[in-house]
Amino acid sequence: MTGAAGLDLSDIHHAYAGTAVVRDFALTIAAGELVCLLGPSGCGKTTVLRLVAGLEPLQQGRVIIDGRVVGAPGRDLPPEARGVGFVFQDVALFPHLDIADNVGFGLRRQSAEARRRRVETLLERVHLTGYAKAWPHQLSGGQQQRVALARALAPAPRVMLLDEPFSGLDTRLRSVVRDEALHLLKADGVTTLVVTHDPEEAMFMADRIAVMRDGRLEQVGAPADIYTQPASEFVAEFMGEVNRIDGVVHDGSVATPFGRLPTPDHADGTAVHVLIRPEALKIAGADQGILGAAPIGSLAARVLASRLLGRTSWVHVCFDTDPAHRHDEPDAPQRHSHWHVRVPGQFLPAEGSLLQVSLDPRQAFVFAVQDPT
Template sequence: MSFITIKNVSKYFPKILKPAVDQLSLSIEKGEIITLLGPSGCGKTTTLRMIAGFEQPSDGLISIDGNTVFLDGRSVPPEKRGIGMVFQDYALFPHLTIEKNVMFGLVKWTTKEKKARAKEVLELVGLEEYGSRYPNELSGGQQQRVALARALAPRPHVILMDEPFSNLDAGLREKMRFDVTAILRKAETTAIIVTHDQKDAFAVSDRVVVMKEGIVQQIATPKEMYRCPRNCFVAQFVGKTNLLTGTLCPDLKHVDTEIGRICLPNQLSEDIGNVKVSIRPEGCRMSEEGRYTGQVQRVTYSGEYQEVFVQLQSEDATINPIIIYANVEQDIEVGSVISFNITPELVALVD
């Protein structure tokens, strides 16, 4: 049996006909880190709040560690669900020391037990020497670790984190992805994280749940989701991609598109006729003897790679340029003609 079960959960807000969350079902194993990923308004934060008990679902079932916390309008209050919450702004008490912030939720513990547990979790997050300091004396990354320590202190069944990296600058953000994941793994804690950033989701998650307009689009590991997106929305939301329409060939292994024939990673079992193909930019490899040829329309330098927009020859003048990721050391000029091949492993059929 799954550690957390969410079955057919929906949420309607007053005077709004469309549900914020529509028939969401999800099973989470103990110790698993799950990320709810999607644009603003997709229902991910509402889902997190329903799990926490801050919002009551309109219908459905939620159970945590074998205990039903919502069913048929009957809801267990948040404080009895065994939930640890890390808010987007950390919500630390500025007038309390770090130690007292961590001890705040340990209401039924003795003073000796509180101090011992605070010391334990501060050691876990690498801040054992900061107990006597105040939140304003810590950096953003340190404050985040304090918030995580406070959430872990009561030994909750699950940790919920709402946009935990959004207030951090780029360099610190990358470090904190690693630190938070390491802390959760070491504590063997089940966690559900909400973010709109694909890099955050892929860096910390065992599985990612992509949502759009309250509906789950795909649940998969980061690698599976990136390489095999289920539909156009997922393909575009979890990274840049080239989307082409085409017709499946009789060999069930190739697709004829407006830019030519493209090889699929695997042979299909049946002919499905017209299809849509997703091709990741890094799957387009520049080569002097490449099968596909086009003129460079634009080059954008990103630091790690060059984003090259190539207009291929086609009878259809409305075809969008193909995006290629090229090595930064390659000298590519706008207006030049280049050739490239497409790696089948980074090609996927999408709905």
């Protein structure tokens, strides 16, 4: 036995036919913790899950579950010996088994009566009581996904791996099934790794988010930290939309239309991108809940369009009144003609109308330009 309870992945590298797809991968998930592995398509998320499940032989590194090495090069335990439950990207129920037998599939060693009771409990918990004798093809996609979840939970795994388990569902059903899954996993204290490429889903479910890019972990942290203190431009843009302006650091700060932002981490002369979240732009008169922060600057902006997106409104603006004093700045930012502002609730100013806009500097991020070409 080594290490603590939970899931511990260290020094994992993986290549398919000589092409590395997972590199320097290390992640520890505490017992009962839920971590979301978040990243764009093809970055290696499913590969990591397959390595943890034992569906892919480990080429380098260690997979430790509850202190027991279950994966090491040449010493891989088979999936069924790992105490891991998984639901993969495309749910595949056994078509020739009814729902009860699908859910009870991993319980074949239990008595018929124990198995029947466990299946009944699980069907109740995924809100499918009464479907025991139905066949997979008689169920909707969302119902099938809940059956797959019940099947994975049935043997009471210590670790659960979910690979985009809600991706085939429409938005409403998705949030219902996701919410149910979250409560089931948390109630059972299951150590869980969920793959998703949807940042909102990750923020909804995760205790911590691990952002993956091109086979590597880019940042691991609490959802609020990942969103409000992104470690890189990639993370900032992946977590949510940003307005972007170019600038150059001068005297320890960079110019924006709203005034200068301090850049303590960058040397003078560094070319930078300033990324500004749509909700960082504060419209005078709109109720955007500025909590103690002092917004900077106040610019007249012209409304190009405004749209209600449901819970928020999305306002497209341009700053067509260029305050004269900003012309004096030697490093005045390249003007960005079209900005997006997010306002909670319904706020739909008429096209062409003028607004006063200022900036909450806490939600503006400055990163050195990686590839200045």
